[in-house]
Amino acid sequence: MITLYHGSNVRITNIDLKQCNPYKDFGQAFYLTTEKKQAMDVADARVDIYGGSPVINIYQFDEQSLNEGALSYKSFDGYTEEWADFVYQHRDEMIVPPYMHPYDVVYGPIANDRVGLQIRNYRLGNIDKKEFLRRLKYMKGITFQYAFCTESAIEKLQPYECK
Numbered sequence: 001m002i003t004l005y006h007g008s009n010v011r012i013t014n015i016d017l018k019q020c021n022p023y024k025d026f027g028q029a030f031y032l033t034t035e036k037k038q039a040m041d042v043a044d045a046r047v048d049i050y051g052g053s054p055v056i057n058i059y060q061f062d063e064q065s066l067n068e069g070a071l072s073y074k075s076f077d078g079y080t081e082e083w084a085d086f087v088y089q090h091r092d093e094m095i096v097p098p099y100m101h102p103y104d105v106v107y108g109p110i111a112n113d114r115v116g117l118q119i120r121n122y123r124l125g126n127i128d129k130k131e132f133l134r135r136l137k138y139m140k141g142i143t144f145q146y147a148f149c150t151e152s153a154i155e156k157l158q159p160y161e162c163k
Helices: 036-050 081-091 115-123 129-136
Strands: 002-008 030-032 055-061 073-075 105-109 144-148 157-162
Touching: 002 030, 002 036, 036 055, 081 105, 081 115, 081 129, 115 129
Parallel strands: 073 105
Antiparallel strands: 002 055, 030 144, 055 157, 105 144
């Protein structure tokens, strides 16, 4: 079992994928991290935008469901061109309806906060793929995220507590 954190400005009692933004790094999903500090940074950002107080929603997840094939799983171990292509497909708001992959869970690095600008530059041909990849790297250093993309995946999350 691993502990996963989700930063917010509200306590989440029911995960509703329809409430999740479809134009995120790995598509419309519920995003979590193993890093409590990363979750707190997200919670603080949510408070800055929407008000309220920072909340860290904590979940337990049995990774065996990924290894046993109970869930379809895609993993990116670092910043690669494949990862950049995947992020581009999901973040480009010019793709309507939003692109959606076939995976229940996706794991990989977080893209930098200015991804929208980089998507636009890449789409317009102002930068090549190598430069696009360089600019997508998270400014605070590599940090990984889990995206739970389907109801089947959400069902595997066990709420643990909120702080």
